[in-house]
Every structure is written in structure tokens, then in C-alpha cells.
Amino acid sequence: MTKLVEINVQDAVGYLKLNRPEKLNALSWELVQEVMDALDDLSADQTVKVIVLSGEGKAFSAGGDISSMRELADAAEVAEWIEYVSGLPKKIMDLNKYVIAAVHGYAAGAGFSIALAADFIVADEDAKFALSFSNIGLIPDLGLIKLLTERVSPPIAKEWISSAKTLSAEEARSHGLINKISTGSVVEAAAEFADFIVKGPPISNKYVKYLVNHTGDLHKETAFMQENMIQAMLLQTKDHQEGVAAFFGKRIPQFNGN
Template identity: 50%
Template sequence: MAEAIKISIQNGIGAISFSRPEKLNSLSTDLVESLTEAMLSLDKNAEVKVVLLSGEGKSYCAGGDLETIMQFTKPDEIANYLQKAINLTRIILNMEKYVISAVHGYAAGAGFSLALASDFIVADRSAKFGLSFVNLGVIPDLGLMKLLSERVPMAIAKEWIVSGKIVGMEEAKNWGIVNKVVEGDLLQEASEFAQVILKGPPVSNKYVKKMLNHSVQLPWEAFLEQEIMVQAHLLATEDIQEGLNAFLEKRAPEFKGI
């Protein structure tokens, strides 16, 4: 059996490509389990600073694999599959490393969820973001409703979901879903996009992701108290001294994450 994903690590980027091109990289059980293991492993790998997700073939990810889902005959089997798939969203949101989704072709259904859970989306002009759940009589899953309603106004999110909207790249960019539209090699330009993160301070970057991803859940006072604790910690690191020295010496800082 062919591997469901492929992994490579180079120059601080842990790249994962979904490798079911004949099925538009839909989320089979093997792909879900392999992706879960890979994401957790890369998050613990000190060599990896950024994780890059992409899909082989014609699309990024066409969502849940209907052939896999239709094999389940009992509710607990379906629930087990969904729990494992939904955990991918949790992992992306909670991991310390930043995640970039490089999208071409369809990021549909659960594939759209994975892209939205990522910290950044870089897309080429073939990218389309699909919400076809209404055509199957089910609701969006892998956290898509919450992820989408945090990006676009609630009325727009509802409209897209009830109409089974296919959102083109230009519209996605206009709504702030896509960070960068590329004209050339998608993976190369996504890797170039990652350079800002790779050159940045890894410790403060980690806290920025964590705090922003949980800011909605915290009252103002709790958030400000957390901000004070984190800033006090960062001001005692070697990186702050390097940042100050680089500023005074008019050069780019070289952060070490300590």
C-alpha cells in the first residue's frame, strides 16, 4: 500500500504532503492516523521551526473520504473516525510550531477545515475552498463552522454553508482567508513565506500563536495578566539582548531561542 503522506525536513521546514492524489487527498483512516503522528512528531523536533502542509496531484485535500466513511455500519465506528479526524484540528491549533497550508486545487470540506486551522494559507490561482456539506445533508466538521466564523462575518459564514459555496481564490483573499496568492511555484513560494518565521524569535513566536489562538476564550483581565507573565519571561531571555544589540548595531538579529 502506498504511503498516505510524505515527510521531509529541510532548512527548518518540516514538509508534509498528502499523498493520495488519485482520491484528491481525501482523509482516509490511514491518512488521518499518519498525519496525526507526523504533526506530533514534527512539533517535538527541535530541527523543525515551521510545518508546511500540501497535497500531491490536482488538489490540496478534498475532505473526508466517503469510501472510508461508508464502510462504517455502526455509530460508534463513525464517531471513532470523526474523533481521530477532528483531533487534527486540535493538534494544528495547539502545536507550538507555525503551520502553513500551501493550497492548490480544492481545499474542500474537512480539507478546508485543515487549511483554516493552519496559521497561514498560501494559495495559487487554482485554489478553491468548498463547503459542500449541505449537498450531503450533514454539517461542516473538523471545527469548520467555528474556524470560518472567526474569519468572516457570521452572516457570510451561514450563507456559504447553507448554499454549499465554492469560494474562489480571489474571494478568499478578499475575505482574509488567504494570506498570500502566488503566481509561480507554490511550494517554493510557501517556503519563502516561511522565512519570516524562521528568522524570527522562536520563543516569542511560540507565545504569539498560543495567545492569539486562545484569546477569544479569555476575558480581558485574564489575557492581560497572561501578557504580563509572558513578557516578563521574554525580557529575561538572551534573545531580547540580541534583539537590542542588533537594533543598536543596525543589523538583522540572530535569534537562538534562549
Template identity: 50%
Template sequence: MSEVVRVKKENKIAYISMNRPDKRNALSIEMADELVAALEDANKDDDVKAIILYGEGKAFSAGGDLETINSLNNSVEIMKYMKRALAIIQTIRKLDKYVVSAVHGFAAGAGFSIAVAADFVVAQKDAKFVCSFTNVGIIPDLGLIKTLSEKVPSNLAKEWISSARPISAIVAHEKGVINRVIEGDLLEGATEFAQFIVDGPPLANQFVKQLVNHSQELTYDTNDMQETAVQTLLLQTEDNEEGIRAFFEKRKPSFKGK
């Protein structure tokens, strides 16, 4: 893996960082491909229970790499770039494991899209989120229109997108877009936040992620059937047995994902 993406695995967490600090972690084709590879590798690693995604340098990500975009000569090349960038979002959604994005500085454009595509978002108190697309006459991409529309009222989503005004971490937290505002060290705060994932049951969390992600597509009857089928499976797992033993023994359970 190249240096545009760095990976460190420690204490059951995979820390994945975008590493183009001189470009404010703008999304090159190479970075997009490496992020997808790093996410998929962490998902396959049985020792990893949670993934934390962040940016090196002064910002989470400035979004699309304008130098790369300006070098694309036709619709076919633009579409290829867009699909490779979109693969980051699609990969985060389909992973079995939870992804926490840790935002500092700013998450602008496609950087905003990536940040809020994660299962959970934490951000430093002075961080900013910017829908900067309309500043250059385009619309949000990488799933941001749908993601924002599911998190905030439609009138607010339209305002944030079309005004392109920076949204503070405080406001984003108040509106339910991010989970926690961090006042100290960002990675320490993100690691602390992720402990409930690390300590939790991997199989149950996997199903929770997918059922919640697809909940709006399901009727109540279909959802009820899926919940019942999944619960039937989970009630026969070693993790369920361990959870019950721990309850009666008045101790913290040690889940193995089995």
C-alpha cells in the same frame, strides 16, 4: 511512516504532504493518524521552525474519504473516525510552531477544515475552497463552523456553508480567510511566505500563537495578566538579548529559541 503522508525537512521547515493523489487526498483513517504523527514529530524537532502542509497531485484535499465513511456500520465506528480526523485540527492548534497550509486545486469538505485550521493559509490563484457538506446532507466538521465564524461575518459563513458554492482564492483573500495568493510555484511561494517564521524568535512566536488562539476566551484583565507574565519571561531570554544586540549592531538577529 507510510507513504500516505510524506515529510521532508529542509532549511528549518518541515514540509508535510498528504499523499493519496489518486483519491484527491481524501482523508482515510491511516492518513489522519499519520498527519497527526508527522505534525507532532515536526513540533518536537528543534531544527524545525515552521511547518508547511500541502497535498500531492491535483488538489489539496477532497475531504473525508467516502469509501471509509460508507464502510462504518454504527455510531461508535463513525465517532471513532471523526475523533481521529478531528485530532488533525486539534494538533495544529496546540503545536508550539506555526503551520502554513499551501492550497492548490481545491480544498473541499474536511480539506477546507484542515486548510483554514492552519495558522496561515496561502493558495494558488486558481485554487478553490468548497464547503461541500450540505451537498450530502450534513454540516461542516473538524472545527470549520467556528473557524469560519471567527474569520468572516456570520451571514457570509452561513452562505458559504449552505450554498456549497466554490469560493475562489481571490475572494477568500479579500475576506481575510487566506494570507496570500500565489501566482507562481506554490511551494516556492509558501516557503517565501514562511521566512518570517524561520527568521523569527521561536519562543515569542509560540506565545503569540497560543495567546491569539485563546484571545476570545479571555477577559481583558486575564489577557493583560497573561501578556505581562509572558513578557516578564521573554525579557530574560537569550533571544531578547540577541535581538537588542542586533538592533544596536544594525544587523539581522539570529534567534535560537532560548
């Protein structure tokens, strides 16, 4: 039986590939479970400093699996399904390591949500980001409305959602949604983009992700205090000592996450 995800670890990069190409990597219950389990495994792997999430076949992900949703018997099952699948973007955002979405083909609907939940997006030059919910009388889900309006203004978000907008990679980059456009292999481009993460300090990267992802949740004074407390802790780490020694020694620091 073909695995729904493929995992590979190389040079401190954990590669996680959605492997349901015949369905354009649409999110079934089983696929979501396997992806979340794989994320847990890569998070626990101390050799992995960053995770690259990609899709096999013609698309990153076409969104939710409509055929699976049609099998749901009633409103209670629908609600359970949506709540369960919403756990995937939450897990990506709560993970203690950076995640790079390497997007090719379509990131449509829930697939767009997954990409936005990642810390960075590297997209193929022909990639498309689709908000087609209004075409079938629905609204975005899996956190897409919040994630989108954290990046673009509310009027733009409303226009895109209500008009079922499809964004090109260049248009997405012009609005600050993606970090890099690739003209070759998008996974290779994501690995190259990840170089600064691989060479960087894992502990401080973990806290940068946490603080940035939660900055909107905190009052100003709480945010200041939280930064100060984390900084006081980081000042005691071996990675900080190594960074200082490398600075004065005029060499590249070798961070090990301690």
C-alpha cells in the same frame, strides 16, 4: 508500500505532504494518523521553525474519505470516526510551531477545515475552497464552523454554508481567509512566505500563536495578565538579549530559540 505522507526538512522549514493523490488526499483513518505522527516529529525537531503542509497530485485535500465512512457499521463507529479525525485540526492549532497550508486544487469540506486550522494559508491562484456539506444534507465539521465564523461575519458564514459555496482564491483573500496567492509553485511560495518566521524568534512566535488562538476564550483581565506574565518571561531569554544587541549594533538578529 507507498507512504501516505512525505516529510522533508530544509533550511529550518519542515515540509509535510499528504500523499494519497489517487483519492485527492481524502482523509482516511490511516492518513490522519500518519499526518498527526509527522506533525509530532516535526514539532519535536529543534531544527524546524515552521511547517508547510501541502498535498500531492491534483488537490490539497478533497475532505473526508466517503468510501471509508461507508464502511462504518453504526452511529457509535461514525461518532468515533468524526472525533478521531477532528483531532487533526486540533493538533495543528495546538502545535507549538506555525503551520502554513499550501493549497492548490481543491480544499473541500474537511480539507477546508484543515487549511483554516493552519496559522497561514498560501493558495495557488486557481485554488478552490468548497463548502459542499448542504448538498448531501450535512453540516461542516472538524471545527470548520468555528474557524470560519472567527474570520467572517455570521450572516456570511450561514450563507456560504447553506448555499454550498465554493470560493476562489481571490474571493477567499478578499475576506481575509488567506495570506498570499501564488502564481507559481504554491509550496515554493509558502517557503518564501515563511522567511519572516524562519528569521524570527521561535519562543515568541510560539506564544503569539497560543495567545491569538485562545484570545476569544479569555476574559479581558485574564488576557492582560497572561500577556504580562509571558512578556516577563520572554524578557529573560537570550533571544531578547540578542534582539536588543542587534538593534544597537545595527545588524540582523540571529535568534536560536533560547
